Amino acid sequence: MKRLLVVALAFVAGCKDRPVSPTVGADAPKVVASPTAAPPASPFADIEAFDDTYGIYFQGQKVGWMRSTFSQDGTLTTELYAKVGGMGQVSEVRFDEKRTYGADKSLARISFSQSAATGSVHVVGERKADKLAVTTTAGGKSSSEEIVATETIDDALELQVLARAHKVGATATSKRYDPSIQKVVTANHVISALEKKAFGGVETEVVKIDTSYPELGIAESAWVDAKGTTLESRIGGFFVARLEPPEEAKRLDYSQDLLVSAVVAVPKPIEKQAELKKLTVRFSGFAGVAPPPQSKRQVPTWNGDDLTLSLTKDSPPKQSFSPGVALPAESPGDLAATAFVQSTDPEIVAAAKAAVGDASDVYTATTRLAQFVYAYVEDEYVPAYSNALEALKSRRGDCTEHSVLFVALARAIGIPARVAVGIAYWQPGHGFGWHAWAEIFAGDSWYAVDPTWNQPIADVTHVKLADGGPAEQARIVMLLGRLRVLDVRT
DSSP states (O other): OHHHHHHHHHHHTSOOOOOBOTTOSTTSOOOOOOTTSOOOOOTTTTBOOEEEEEEEEETTEEEEEEEEEEETTTEEEEEEEEEEEETTEEEEEEEEEEEEEOTTSBEEEEEEEEEETTEEEEEEEEEETTEEEEEEEETTEEEEEEEEOOOBHHHHHHHHHHHTTOOTTOEEEEEEEETTTTEEEEEEEEEEEEEEEEETTEEEEEEEEEEEETTTTEEEEEEEETTSOEEEEEETTTEEEEEOOHHHHTOOOOOOBHHHHTOEEOSSOOOOGGGOSEEEEEEEOOTTSOOOOOBTTEEEEEETTEEEEEEEOOOOOOOBOOTTSOOOOSSGGGTOOOSSOOTTSHHHHHHHHHHHTTOOBHHHHHHHHHHHHHHHSEEOOOOSOOOHHHHHHHOEEOHHHHHHHHHHHHHHTTOOEEEEEEEEEEGGGTEEEEEEEEEEEETTEEEEEBTTTTBSSOOTTOEEEEESSHHHHGGGGGGTTTOEEEEEEO
């Protein structure tokens, strides 16, 4: 649940820029330079500066606020703060992003930071020709990579420039580097309607623009007025950013318990879930959304817009193991260290070797890793991106911290592993809760492991919806608030 919140917050934040002023154009009078003339105008002088504040709502309840500014020196900033509840605790998360564009209006530098109770993540990118040299610092350690990114200020303004077309069916495309998921993201915009909507008690003529992010499977709608100001933005109908006076936007009188409010209710309780070998669940809500992946433990069947999943609990893997000798992987990424899965860090390696001890088979090794993580990490809801080294140092976190630490430990000793996200039956919530766990690859199959619940083989109620990094997991954001369980059979 936490990662979905963070991804949704990041995308709600991406649509708050103003258009080029309509008073400046080809017909503007020409000025002849002279020795006493004023310095040349900023290349951004034709872009109106702004300072806008938005209240952020989840399922109708305010969870935070966001401030977006642009100054005519070519600096675009976003500041976001959210306060949410979970596991009986109230947690805070903050994002700060600064994008600086050069004289040619290309992105010259970007800095991003995310901070929460357990630590922080920092991303800095500097333009070098058509690439960004990106350095990510997480868990106190840094890693670097180069990303092809040709973003300009026009990409940031594309939504509002399109709004001035004021014609249903008009389209535009933009690309922006998103440091929260560390990828260049394509946005396809289309004007879907010309409307009159009440904002702040005043009826306003607006352009409705629908945006799709094809790499992520996320859809967004925005309502933009004649001045190019985004008055409201919605993701999936459940996450809303609404333009408000600063004092109103920052008024947070309520902390919503996301773990409880997002539970997918079931028509009847699931009894003795740890003992079940098979389970059949019929869902609605997957129409038009990426379906769950198919595997030997999870087989989907469609009936119109309803989807039935036949779930089978994995049997323990039977494969020998020697610490430090890498097992064959399905793909190189399943053994690789990343900025958030620091599997080659000496502290991670030492912890993994100590946890597995003299294990000589994969199941014993991963059982010991799961037991270690379960006992080592104290349960605490933290609405922020997770990384393994931070989880190891802080010893605090929820299911995503447990899972990313397990994956790093497994990779550190040569066991291919990845994070899985989806839903699993949560008895206290009387339904399926949004959850993260891990998978390990042995032989020619993946096996589900849940270190948060101390399950070396995850119970049968784990419904996988996505795996991989934040960009891949973003696809299931669109299921929040729309997924329904129609029937359960054991």
